[in-house]
Amino acid sequence: MLHRTLAPIVTPVLTLALVLLLGPAAHAHFIFVVPEAGGDKAKVIMSEDLTPDPEVKIDIIAGAKLSLLTAAGDVTPVTLDNKVEAAFLIDLPGQGTRVVFGSAMLGVRQKGDAKPYLLAYYPKTIVGDAFDPKATLGDKSPVELIPVNDGGKLRLKFVAAGKPVEGAEITLILPDGSTRKPKTDKDGLTESFEAKGRYGAWTKTAEPAVGEHNGSKYEEVRRYAMLVMDTTAPAVTAAPAAAAINTAKAAPQRIPSHGMALSGMPATPAKIDAVRYPAALPIATSSFGAAALDGFLYYYGGHVSRTHSYSVEAVTGQFARLNLADKSAKWETLPGGPGLQGMNLVAHGGKIYRVGGMAPRNFPGTRAQLYSVADVVRFDPATKTWDALPSLPEPRSSHDIVTVGDTLVVVGGWNMNAQSGNTWSDTTLTLDLKSDKPQWKPIKQPFIRRALIATVHEGLVYVIGGLDEDSDTSKNVDILNPATGEWSTGPELPGKTINGFSPAACVHNDRLYVSVADGTMYVLSADRKAWEKVGVATPRIVHRLIPHGPDILIVGGAMRGENLDLIESLTVARKDAAEAK
Structure with missing residues (x-):
């Protein structure tokens, strides 16, 4: 429905x-x-x-x-x-x-x-x-x-x-x-x-x-x-925003040191535990897709203009990867696709999956014409080609995707249509990737939210934060058991309300981590009843978390109306080891 x-x-x-x-x-x-x-x-x-x-x-x-x-x-x-x-x-x-x-x-x-x-x-x-x-x-x-x-x-x-x-x-x-x-x-x-x-x-x-x-x-x-x-011309784009694609380290992104934006973004904390990673994103971007696979960080698309500025030139369809094993590595450009934002990537079975997203159709300086898409595609790093999977039953963006076993799961989001209005999704969708004839199946959601994040912890899908139909920010955590289709709730995110808007999450060494708008990184407690502070990074929203060795990479995002190319690294392994004893 x-x-x-x-x-x-x-x-x-x-x-x-x-x-x-x-x-x-x-x-x-x-x-x-x-x-x-x-x-x-x-x-x-x-x-x-x-x-x-x-x-x-x-x-x-x-x-x-x-x-x-x-x-x-x-x-x-x-x-x-x-x-x-x-x-x-x-x-x-x-x-x-x-x-x-x-x-x-x-x-x-x-x-x-x-x-x-x-x-x-x-x-x-x-x-x-x-x-x-x-x-x-x-x-x-x-x-x-x-x-x-x-x-x-x-x-x-x-x-x-x-x-x-x-x-x-x-x-x-x-x-x-x-x-x-x-x-x-x-x-x-x-x-x-x-x-x-x-x-x-x-x-x-x-x-x-x-x-x-x-x-x-x-x-x-x-x-x-x-x-x-x-x-297959050389991998340097003519677009000024992407000119850093072949640099191992892009010019440092200017990060304001104080003040509070009208959007509610917090000031940069006095103490930041995260350190700048040697490479930056090839484009300062937010609301993009990212995933780690076989030692590489993959990144796709995103919003590359100021917040709330939408046009065909405000999004990118660039696709690239970075070898995380080599700190002097340069970004490698891969075959891209349509300019999209409001989507994510997930790695599974040696391949990268991309689902949905939002594609503006208007040119700069004209009224925004925003449309969600239903495309579902899979990238094979071995052949560097994309192939199509069954499209979503309805276009969807501002959602998130995960895999549980061999099942692709899509949660939250909405269908943007500049002509007929925006349709909110109240179902989670699943696709059996091992099926000879995969078909999307719905699971009723007990919530209606977008601008959320999802990750899989101990076989359960954690759906964290987001915005509801009234544009109110939620710090709720909903948990799906994909085996039964039943939902439960987890501990609410800590801090101010803004922390529920477009957070980032990942699982590292069997622990669930979330990064919120004020820059704080939290880990879910061992009894799964509370969030515990791990460290502090640069405040940002609509960003991504990528596990990497003993660290978690905090990638891209937006801050006070500007996109970031900043990648930071926060070491969490020592805390994991201490809690395991």
């Missing part, structure tokens, strides 16, 4: 046709063919970015004519007959570099007294080597975006009728989810970009042409070229 809170709608909902009519100034929707993990399938979507838009009636592009260009040079038709949520799912048979391309005539448009024009879309997606010369379509498409390898950096070339187009503005979606709008030079080339990962792009050209389409006359044709591709 879900609880819905309707948000006030202060602007009319535009129909898709109107959005298309307004064109790029209104951040129109485009056709993107987005490969799934593994490269054997792709989703054909109509969206502003590389994620499906649930508000779009996908049948509007059912008439698109798509083809697959194989590595051998053969061209085969692609049918759009397998409709999934807000997308068509297509097969990408074969190996090596393949290209999906085609066209869609979306009708004649006219704005005011301007000339009527035919709107023509030409999507293109490269699966495999983005710089493979065989991926160039040439006379197979009247307009085309072509990736160019410039000494290991990416440039895009825009051609129309086989000739370079000068002065064209290309909207480029970078791997971290941010956007750039470079213009082409006399050779049709953009500036270079160094980021590694998935790119999306679109641009247009217009030409006088008199004709008729479906009974409507036009005097101009506007041709839009779209591109989706993955690049």
Whole structure:
């Protein structure tokens, strides 16, 4: 069962046709063919970015004519007959570099007294080597975006009728989810970009042409070229916020020494027991995902702008790992994904799992358009690839995930939808990872909260803190026995109310630890009836705890409206050993 809170709608909902009519100034929707993990399938979507838009009636592009260009040079038709949520799912048979391309005539448009024009879309997606010369379509498409390898950096070339187009503005979606709008030079080339990962792009050209389409006359044709591709260029992103990705130790984050923010964040304590770890996060971020696996710290995504600032540029889809065995190690960039916040990672069975999250769809300076997602994916460090698992029954963000045995557990959160309002989740979901046909199963929750944290201790799922439907902060601790589906309660978090907002938790040497907003680290007492103070770190919220040797790493987070790249280390092993005697 879900609880819905309707948000006030202060602007009319535009129909898709109107959005298309307004064109790029209104951040129109485009056709993107987005490969799934593994490269054997792709989703054909109509969206502003590389994620499906649930508000779009996908049948509007059912008439698109798509083809697959194989590595051998053969061209085969692609049918759009397998409709999934807000997308068509297509097969990408074969190996090596393949290209999906085609066209869609979306009708004649006219704005005011301007000339009527035919709107023509030409999507293109490269699966495999983005710089493979065989991926160039040439006379197979009247307009085309072509990736160019410039000494290991990416440039895009825009051609129309086989000739370079000068002065064209290309909207480029970078791997971290941010956007750039470079213009082409006399050779049709953009500036270079160094980021590694998935790119999306679109641009247009217009030409006088008199004709008729479906009974409507036009005097101009506007041709839009779209591109989706993955690049293995050097792992330095063009986004300024991520420029430290290859540094072993980023510049120290400035941490205010006094004062109380309006948000209720406490002042930095006079005494801090934690010490700064030799490395920092590649980006100052909060509300991100983190997990430890085989000696590596993995980090994904998060909010990289000031608190309560939301746009496609305020989140990142960057994915990286750090070798914790080598204190001089640099962050290694891994294949990323959509820009998300309000999600977490969990490690299990040698793989990393990511579930849900929130993806803004608005551009900077415009009204926030926030949507939760239902994606569930798994990363294999051996192959450095993602594969998809069954999606959540409903999109969810501001939740947490854990594993108990071979069961993936999702607790708390809500479904954000800028059009219809926010729906709170009152069920915990479980997925049997060993099943041949895994299906999500619900467990009724005795609470409704988000901005919480969860961890597994002695086979039980501890759900700690969060915000309720009235935006009140809770310091409650709820405990799920996944074997029976029964809930019980644990000791309330100590300290001020703010300590219940987005804490961080982990289990280290069979003890449960929690880090709260005022910087205090607590351990659950041996009798599980109280919280005992272990030490003090820098105050922060929406951060993560990672066990590491005798220490616990306190990673990232936010403090007084600013994100942190700070990683601190707090030694707890001696206390564990003393209590065990």
